[in-house]
Amino acid sequence: MTKRTSIMIALAVAIVSAMLAVAIMANGPKPVATFRVTAEKTERVLAVVGRVRPNDLVQVRPVNPGQVIRLLHDEGDRVASGAPLAVIKSTVEQAQAEAELARLAAARARAAEVRQSLSRTTTLFERGFAARAALDQARAASRAAEAEVTAAAASHRATTARTREFVVTAPMASIVLARPIDNGQVVTTTTTIFELGAVTGFEVEAEVDEAYADTLRPGMAARVSPSGSRTVYRAVVSEVSPKVDASTGGRRVRVSPEPIPRLAPGRSVDVTIVVGPAESLIIVPRQAVVDATVAPRVLVVGLDNIARSRPIRIADWPSTNAIVESGLKAGERIVLTPAEVATGSRARPLQPER
Known part of the structure; x- marks a missing residue:
């Protein structure tokens, strides 16, 4: 036998051996990744x-609409309760407040004059130089003048209070989280001009x-x-x-x-x-569960290395892994990639690191 013939025979034997190995591997158990089921102490979270x-989070809005003429704070500022935050233009309201103040001054002057007249009439009546009717008339005029003073004072307070409403103040000690407007902007009663958050x-x-x-x-x-x-x-x-x-x-x-x-x-x-x-629960990777939302099941690899389908019940609860309520017990092996393994086929389990 020549050297060349020996080489050809060896090559033929190697090819046949390789073909046999491929055939054995094709027909033998398929290596699959499995998961060893264990019961673990786990919280349900x-x-x-x-x-x-x-x-406390407050959206500050103005009581009255108008043009913002001054913003007194910016984002990040700490403000005390009642501190002014912004000023809204109130020219008309200020003029009304001045007019009401003038009416109050006039009413007080009129009341002082009437009181002096009442004092003189009372003196004349006591000396017999004035009739009772004149005294009664002077007293009525005095009461009317005092009522006018009261009414003018109340009107002035109302106008002043309305004018103060054009100065927006902080409802609590807080920090300015946002100031979504700028000077000169016209705002309405639904416009948020500051967002305040509690400081503690x-x-x-x-x-x-x-x-x-x-x-x-x-x-x-x-x-x-x-x-x-x-x-x-x-x-x-x-x-x-x-x-x-x-x-x-x-x-x-x-x-x-x-x-x-x-x-x-x-x-x-x-x-x-x-x-x-924390309680003892069986938890398996969700990838191992087939038809999890309809009829959940897993492929269990028995001692005979045959993968069999088994229905399980899983808890309807959002979690990374599936919580198995029934159908599995500790120590069993399940297939991690069920889509790659046919039910009833032989499998060669590969235990991955958990």
Whole structure:
């Protein structure tokens, strides 16, 4: 046998061996990624994204429409309760207040004159030089003059109070969060000229789907973490809105962190509300569940390495993984990629890192 013949025979044997190996692999058990089911102590939680807001948030609007002639504060300023924020043009109202002040001065002068006349008439009556009718007339004139003074004073107070309403003041000690207008702008009674937030305390507000909000109650424990941060703060549910927003189908939920961190209003925060205490639950990756919304099932790999379909019941609860209420028990293996494995086929489990 020549050297060339030996090489040809060896090559033929290698090709046949390779073909046999391919055939064996094609007909043998398919390697699949599996997941070993275990029962774990797990809390049932609801995770949503909320926003930081002050405990008290006020949209300041003017009592009267007009042109803003002076803005006294800007975003970030701290203001005391009652501090002036803006001035709206009130030329006519100021003129009316001056006119009412002049009427009050005239009424007081008239009342002083009538009082002097009453004093003289009283003296003449006591000396017998004036009739009682003249005295009665003088007394009536005095009462009328005093009434005119009272009416003029009330009118002046009303006009002055109306004029003061053109100076917009802060309803509470607060910080200016927004000032959406500029000097010279004409505003109405529905125009927000300042947004104020309480200087102490804040809460996190989130919207929860109505299907899950019914399980929430004030006092429930929660955790909050500013988006992009690993810091976690303890919190408690402080309020659950009694109504559903018809436009979004959600209910407003507020949580109060303890202690209160320093976060800017409007900052997005990850909120985790603990709905149920830690209990032993079977949790599997959602990718392993077939037809999760209609008839959930998984492929279970038995001791004979055959993948069999099994119906399960999963909790209707939003979570990263599926919470299995029945159909599986600890120690069983399920296929992680059921779309790649036919029911009843043989499988060679590959246990991935969990």
